[in-house]
Amino acid sequence: MGMEREFYPTGKAVHLLIALWGVVVLAFFFLRWDMAYLSLPMLWLLFIAVAFFKPALDVEVERILPHDRILEGEIVEIRLRIKANERIPSLKIDDDLPEGLEVVEGRSSFVASFSRGEERVFSYRVKVRRGIHEFGFVKLRYRDPFGFFEQEKTVELYSELIGVPRIEEVQTPYSTKGTKITVGPLPSPRVGEGVEFHAIREYQPGDPLRIINWKATARTGRIMANEYESERKVDVILIVDAAYAGKEVFDHLVRAAASLMLDSLNNGTSFGLLLAEEVPLWVRIDYGKRHFFKCIDLLSTARPDKNNMIAYQVKHLVRSRFPARAQILYFSPLITPESKDALRILYSYGYNVVVISPNPYSVIEPKNREEALALKLLTLQRKAHLKKLSAYGVVIDWDVNKPLKTAIAEVIKL
Amino acid sequence: MKLRPRVSLIPFVVILFLFALNGRLVFLIPLAFLAFFSYFVGSVFLILTAFFLIYHKTGDIYGLGIMALALFFVESAYLDREKAPLEHYAILLLAVLLSLPTFILMRSIAPLMPGFEATALAALILVLLYAFSKVVAD
Numbered sequence: 001m002g003m004e005r006e007f008y009p010t011g012k013a014v015h016l017l018i019a020l021w022g023v024v025v026l027a028f029f030f031l032r033w034d035m036a037y038l039s040l041p042m043l044w045l046l047f048i049a050v051a052f053f054k055p056a057l058d059v060e061v062e063r064i065l066p067h068d069r070i071l072e073g074e075i076v077e078i079r080l081r082i083k084a085n086e087r088i089p090s091l092k093i094d095d096d097l098p099e100g101l102e103v104v105e106g107r108s109s110f111v112a113s114f115s116r117g118e119e120r121v122f123s124y125r126v127k128v129r130r131g132i133h134e135f136g137f138v139k140l141r142y143r144d145p146f147g148f149f150e151q152e153k154t155v156e157l158y159s160e161l162i163g164v165p166r167i168e169e170v171q172t173p174y175s176t177k178g179t180k181i182t183v184g185p186l187p188s189p190r191v192g193e194g195v196e197f198h199a200i201r202e203y204q205p206g207d208p209l210r211i212i213n214w215k216a217t218a219r220t221g222r223i224m225a226n227e228y229e230s231e232r233k234v235d236v237i238l239i240v241d242a243a244y245a246g247k248e249v250f251d252h253l254v255r256a257a258a259s260l261m262l263d264s265l266n267n268g269t270s271f272g273l274l275l276a277e278e279v280p281l282w283v284r285i286d287y288g289k290r291h292f293f294k295c296i297d298l299l300s301t302a303r304p305d306k307n308n309m310i311a312y313q314v315k316h317l318v319r320s321r322f323p324a325r326a327q328i329l330y331f332s333p334l335i336t337p338e339s340k341d342a343l344r345i346l347y348s349y350g351y352n353v354v355v356i357s358p359n360p361y362s363v364i365e366p367k368n369r370e371e372a373l374a375l376k377l378l379t380l381q382r383k384a385h386l387k388k389l390s391a392y393g394v395v396i397d398w399d400v401n402k403p404l405k406t407a408i409a410e411v412i413k414l
Numbered sequence: 415m416k417l418r419p420r421v422s423l424i425p426f427v428v429i430l431f432l433f434a435l436n437g438r439l440v441f442l443i444p445l446a447f448l449a450f451f452s453y454f455v456g457s458v459f460l461i462l463t464a465f466f467l468i469y470h471k472t473g474d475i476y477g478l479g480i481m482a483l484a485l486f487f488v489e490s491a492y493l494d495r496e497k498a499p500l501e502h503y504a505i506l507l508l509a510v511l512l513s514l515p516t517f518i519l520m521r522s523i524a525p526l527m528p529g530f531e532a533t534a535l536a537a538l539i540l541v542l543l544y545a546f547s548k549v550v551a552d
Contacts, residue, residue, distance in 0.1 A: 009550045012492070015457040017547055022461040023481075024543065026468050033536050035468050037520065039543070040513035041482040042460075045489065046546050048509040089502070113499075145502040146489060149550060 007054075013148040016042060046148065053144035057153045058085040059114075061138045063095070064121075065159055069300075072130040072163045072251070075104055079123040080138065084114035092141040093122065098133040100163065101126040128163040130251055132301045135159040164300045165251070165258040173260075173354045173396065173408045174327045176233055176267045199227045234327045235285050236264045236271040238295075239314065239346075240302065241332030241339045243276075247304040249333055249358035252400045254299050256356045257331045259404060261299075265292045269327075274317060275302055276310040276342075282317060285326075311341035318349050328353040333360045334382075334389065343392050353393030356407075357386065362399040421503050422450065422494050425487035432480060438470050439463065439480075449488050456488035478517050482510045 009017075020042045027036040064079040080095060095108040106124030114120070136158060142151045200216050203223035216224035240257050242250070257273075264271045265287075272285035273295045283295055310332075322328075328351045332339040346353045361379050366372035386395050398407040429446055433439040442462055449456035463484045467477045489506050520535055 007552070012453050013550055015454055017550070019457040019460040019464075020543060023464040023468075024540065026461070026465050027536075030468050032468050032471065032473075035471075035473050035477070036536050036539050037517055038464050038467060038473070038478060038481045039539065040478065040516055041485045041510045043539070043542060043546065044512045044516070045485065045506070045509040046550065048505065048512075050546070050549055052505075089499075145493075145498060145505065147492060147496065 007149060007151045009149045010143070010147055012146075013046075016046065016148070020046075045146065049144050049146045049148045053089070053146075054149075055086055055088050055142055055151070057088070057091075057140055057142055057151060059083065059088070059091070059140055059153075059155070060085070061093075061140075061155050061157055063135060063138070063157055063159045065161055068160060069162045069164050070128045072128055072166050075125050075127050076161075077123050077125050078108075079121050080110075081119065081121045082112075082114070083117075083119040085117065087116045088114045088142060089145045090143050092143070094139040094141070095124075096136045096138065097126075098135060098161075100129040100131050100133045101161070102129070128161065130163045130165050130254060130300060131303070133161040133163065135161070162297065162300045164296055165254045167262050168255065168259045168404050170256075170259045170263050170405050171408055171412070172263055172267060173356075173394065173412045174234070174236075174329070174352065176269050200224050201227050233267070233269045234325070235323050236269050236327045236329060237274065237285070237322055238264075238271060238329045239274045239276060239310075239331065239342070240299070241276050241308070241310050241330070241336075241342070242302055242305045243308040243310070243333070243336045243339055244304045244306045245335040246333035246358075246360050248363050249360045249400055250302075250304045252358040252398070253331050253333065253356075254302055256358065256398070256404055257329075258296060258299050260329055260356070261292060261295055265289065271295070272321075272326075273298065274313070275299070276308065276313050277302065277305040278307040278309075280313040280317070282321060284321065285323065308336060308338055310336075311338040311345060314342040315345050318345060318351075322349075322351070324350075326351060328393075330355045330393070331357075333358055334386065334395075335360060340385075340389060343389055347392035355389070355393050355395045356398060356404070357395060358398045358400050362401055420494050421500075422487055422490040425483055425490060426450075428483060429487055432483070436472075438472075439466055442466070446484075446487065450491050450494075453488065453492050456491060460484055460488060475514065475517065478513060482513050486510045 020039050023039040024036045027033045027038070060083040062081040064081060066076050070076050078095070080093065082093060084091070090111065090113055093110045093112070097103065097108040104125050104127050108124050110122045112120060136156065138155045138157050140153045140155060200213055201224070203212055203225040207225050211225045213224045213226045238257050238261060240253060246253065261271060261273070268287070270285050270287035273283040275281040275298055281298055283298065328346050330343060330346065330353050332355065334340055334355065334357045343353060343355060359382065361375055361382065364375060366375050386397055389395055394411060396407050396411045398404060426446065430443060433443055442459060445455065445459045445462065449459050464481060467473065467480060486507060490503055493502055493506065524535065
């Protein structure tokens with residue numbers, strides 16, 4: 001724990017000191033300077049306050065978070081456990097509340113008095129937004145019982161809370177059949193064997209015994225074995241457009257990406273993630289839960305970025321990193337010309353693209369008739385744009401007031 | 415709302431009584447009343463009380479007692495506003511009352527320091543005062 005101490009008199013101490021000086025000066029002024037003894041009560045009081053009520057603020061502080069990853073929108077309880085190793089008559093405790101957390105119950109500052117060795121727990125509840133929320137310190141402020149001086153100490157206490165995007169249930173808007181051989185929800189190391197029955201053939205030496213079809217063996221008199229079809233899965237690449245222009249629906253964008261990523265995990269397909277921020281974040285294609293959580297952490301901390309060069313980034317990665325015949329899931333409000341260019345580039349390289357495009361106008365509430373009209377015009381313009389762009393891939397225009405599942409079902413008849 | 419008993423009422427009543435008896439201090443009573451609400455007014459009240467005590471040469475144990483009482487009143491009004499526990503009042507009372515034996519001690523050793531006694535005391539008080547200001551300010 002690092003510390004920074006401060007000790008300073010309060011306005012009250014200054015008032016008393018002025019009164020004290022006043023008495024002395026008056027005594028001198030009236031040439032009855034022996035009567036300066038009238039300041040004795042004040043001197044004693046100040047002496048006692050300074051000599052006996054100046055604590056070292058020897059306090060142990062611990063911040064208890066229920067979990068370091070919290071689903072966005074959830075309410076969690078933050079607890080501060082304070083143990084005082086000395087008697088502190090009045091201690092104010094201020095927690096360093098990160099901006100992205102909204103207090104919904106209680107307060108992040110407390111006032112309490114402690115006896116030596118006493119331990120107390122204070123708590124408040126916050127609503128978590130998506131993103132990384134960092135607590136840096138706890139500020140302790142002590143005031144002596146007479147309010148003559150204050151002492152401040154900042155205890156460095158780092159905790160981190162990641163608000164992960166909310167995940168919705170979705171339908172897979174693409175075919176998972178592809179070229180990669182995987183089995184089941186998680187790829188099996190036994191490459192080449194699937195679970196789907198394909199045919200019966202004669203048993204060959206070297207085949208595992210468990211594939212012997214005993215019924216068929218009894219029927220034909222020869223040892224017959226089942227043949228299974230390998231499941232070949234597609235590689236999925238999720239591209240998230242972090243354009244600043246779409247910041248109103250960015251949280252929705254991230255939620256959609258997280259939801260489809262979970263869907264991909266459940267389907268057993270391997271997936272990669274491109275987060276097109278100013279500096280592109282590319283997570284290579286992999287599979288499994290660990291990979292999923294790694295990608296979710298990245299999505300949690302994603303922010304809309306002003307300098308967006310998604311077309312350039314996609315072009316570069318298509319040439320160097322994207323596998324051929326991968327399924328692309330492109331999350332973009334399709335507002336910026338760059339984001340539209342990126343779609344055209346993906347199409348020109350022969351990728352199947354499904355675009356989930358949260359409608360940025362669906363979050364705007366028009367305040368008057370003019371605004372309503374403007375919104376209508378913009379929505380029409382967007383529709384026309386999307387219609388043109390649907391030549392390059394399946395475009396799902398998502399009114400964010402509806403569930404994503406519905407938006408997908410409207411476009412893809414499964 | 416639960417009404418808390420105000421400890422500062424006790425010294426206030428005594429001040430009322432003493433100031434009313436004194437006659438010279440009677441017009442400080444409204445100021446004393448305002449000290450319930452503001453510490454700044456309280457400190458002004460302290461200075462004015464000292465002013466009249468010094469001006470009318472009302473010193474000795476009686477004068478010091480009035481000063482101590484006034485300080486106890488102003489501080490206890492502050493403690494009342496802060497809803498302090500009773501032990502803080504006890505400490506305050508002790509600190510304020512300590513000035514009386516100190517004064518008696520000073521007065522008793524004063525004759526042993528002929529001609530120079532009061533000056534030395536005044537100088538001592540000044541040095542102490544400076545030291546405290548310094549400690550508090552640092």
